[in-house]
Amino acid sequence: MATGLISHPDGHDRCWWPGLDPLYVAYHDTEWGVPELDDRALFEKLILDGFQAGLSWITILRRRDGFRRAFRGFEPEIIARFGEAEVEALMADSGIIRNRAKIVGTVRSARAYLAIQERGPGFSAFLWDFVDGRPLQGSARDRADIATETEVSRRLSKALKAEGFGFCGPTIVYAFMQAVGMVNDHLVGCCRHAPCAALPGPRGHAARSGPAA
Template sequence: MSEVCGWCLSDPLYIRYHNQEWGVPCDDDATHFEFLTLESAQAGLSWLTILRKREGYKKAFANFNPRKVAKFDEAMVEVLKTNPAIVRNRLKIESAISNARLFLDIQKEYGSFARYMWSYFNDKPIQNHWQSMAEIPATSPESDQISKDLKKRGFRFFGSTICYANLQALGFVNDHLLSCPRHAACAELGKNFRPHWQ
């Protein structure tokens, strides 16, 4: 009997995210910046907490426009610290802004941030075949490499575990369980994935 991955916790918001977004290969920089910001905010919190604040983040962080976020100043940090629609942690707010500036540097260097990320996978998603949640790793060689390089570039709140969650979300790896209907769907999307720079 097929069933969705157990981490959805029967929450409608989680289930919708699982069924429509999680594991779908993505080469869109706007989405990459959104998830970089959200995943970094998640550190120490549940992903469901962040999903519930997603709209708040979208409004607070200029519709996830890295060029606009990169221009946020100290006064904006103070404003954001009082915003209950996001995680009001100064370090996380400041890192979202500094990460936006570094995101733009990578865009300039590689043509797009997505192209930088996909270069670690030769532009093809990894298809995993997990039978149970216990088999799914928290990190991978790729997440170790990427997080190490991003840390060297100055990115914050993006260690290997957060990076791997990002890789799962944006379809670099298909970590849906074999029993989940989305495994086959994402495998098909991965097979046909051709990033826009090819």
């Protein structure tokens, strides 16, 4: 018997991980697995996934507004200019996860992002090229069948590290790929699997499986 689906009061079956938390369910229903093509939004999500390391995503989600305020709307041009004074101010900000290594890593990542932007064609293209511009489609019916990292996430992780990004190991990168719709890992029985499968990436619709790639 497949496990991993939760039946909700609205009559829909959903992936297990948001439980019944309204904020988490809204994120599952409207953001997770939807192809994101915007450069800045992708940068924000990668940084937040790095902050999630060792924590649950709901912990970050509940602080997302605080992160956006503290990191100036996740505008890389601003973050790249942060110095010691800004880092110390962030370390005193209770609205975010106060981890010095991750804060300093965010500044380095902003500079790496700008370097990619400067040479073109942009951060979104850089990321989506790893899946040929088309979302990978997962086919898991059981939560145990969903990968935590793949060959693609390992390659992307290596490439991001080479560019100067921090906190982007293959497991973090795969969680990022799931969240921004580079791979559709909603369980097949989830009410969001089919709608996300119908959404195209920058070069069209998916044509191959995700975890096996």
